Amino acid sequence: MQTPDLFDTAGDRHRLGPGAVVLRGFALPFVDELLSALAGIEAAAPFRHMVTPGGFTMSVALTNCGVLGWTTDRRGYRYSATDPDSGQPWPAMPAAFARLASEAALAAGFAGFEPDACLVNRYQPGVRLSLHQDKDERDYDAPIVSVSLGMPATFLFGGLARTDPTAKVPLAHGDVVVWGGADRLRYHGVAPLKDTPHPLLGSRRINLTFRKAG
Ligand code: MD3
Ligand code: FE
Numbered sequence: 001m002q003t004p005d006l007f008d009t010a011g012d013r014h015r016l017g018p019g020a021v022v023l024r025g026f027a028l029p030f031v032d033e034l035l036s037a038l039a040g041i042e043a044a045a046p047f048r049h050m051v052t053p054g055g056f057t058m059s060v061a062l063t064n065c066g067v068l069g070w071t072t073d074r075r076g077y078r079y080s081a082t083d084p085d086s087g088q089p090w091p092a093m094p095a096a097f098a099r100l101a102s103e104a105a106l107a108a109g110f111a112g113f114e115p116d117a118c119l120v121n122r123y124q125p126g127v128r129l130s131l132h133q134d135k136d137e138r139d140y141d142a143p144i145v146s147v148s149l150g151m152p153a154t155f156l157f158g159g160l161a162r163t164d165p166t167a168k169v170p171l172a173h174g175d176v177v178v179w180g181g182a183d184r185l186r187y188h189g190v191a192p193l194k195d196t197p198h199p200l201l202g203s204r205r206i207n208l209t210f211r212k213a214g
Contacts, residue, residue, distance in 0.1 A: 013107075016157060016169065019143070019181025021108040027147045028174040030100045031200070034149065037094035038120070038206065041065045044091045045083050047122045053077065060129050061122040066093040068117040068213045070136065077136050079117060079213040093118055100176075101145045101210035108178035110143045115210035123153065123205040125195035131158055131166070131187045134211070142212035143180030149173055149208070150201030151193060158187035173198060 012024040027034065047061035050072045064070060068079040069090040083090055097118055105113030121129070134144060148171040155177075156166040164187065171177070179186075190207075197203050 016167070016177075017183040017186070020157070020177065020179045020183040020186075022169065022171075023104055023107055023176040023178070024172075025174045026104055026107065026176040027100060027149070030096055031149065031174065033094075033096035034100070034147070034208070035200065037096055040094075041091045041120065044088075045069075045086065047120075048085060059127040061124075063090075063120045063122075064118060065091045065097065065120065066115065066117045070117065070119045070211075070213070079136060097208065097210070100147065104145050104147075104176045105143055105178055105180075108143070108180070110178065110180055113143060113145065113210075113212070115142075115145070115212055117211045117213040119209045119211065121207040121209070123151070123190070123193045123207070125193050125203055128192040129190040131156065131162060131189040133185050133187055134209075135185065137211050137213045139212055140184050141180075143178050143184065145210040146177045146179070147208040147210075148175045148177075149206040150198045151196055151203065151205040153193055153205055153207075154191040156189040156191060158189075160186060162187055173200075 014022040045063045047063050049057050049061050051057050052072050053076050071080050101115050102113050152172045155169040155171050157169055158164050158166040195203055
């Protein structure tokens, strides 16, 4: 269920909280560049299913680009300069990725955002991301910018405690969300994906999250 009274709407932006803004379709002009750059990233650092410290294999497949990449294994969550599968540095952040992230942050009121990490998540039908906080970054003052591509998803936006109620926010191809300030540490997740194939990406959803990790 959507909760429209939560949203302060002006054109293509929806405010979800004091530091959280949805920019509908903001990434659409970048999509061709993003997808061709993504093909290069996937070739160098293929998507894989990582294991959580609790021993569960994530249903979301992930890879990274940028100076730092987010990883998890039995020993914990961390950012690493190298891909644990190859031992090589993660692929460089493509210029189009960095430009989109910085322009979206600026549009949401965060000037000078220069991410050093981009986590790339891949969802297929049935895949979900359970409620969590993003706490592995050094600096919570920087926002996180998230870009949705491909199949639509229902994003779950909670509070500062795991048991707080969650709002459901539909996210479509080209939508960008900027999360910062007071909303930076809110619990969030993604509901199990329905199979509604997308013309460009088929039965996949790709989410790019840009972070200042180091
Ligand atoms: C809200 N990914 O990779 S990005 C993640 O669609 C992650 O793949 C989701 O959560 C996805 O960690 C959602 C949106 C997001 C990212 C960080 C947040 C929402 C956030 C931090 C605070 C509040
Ligand atoms: Fe997250």
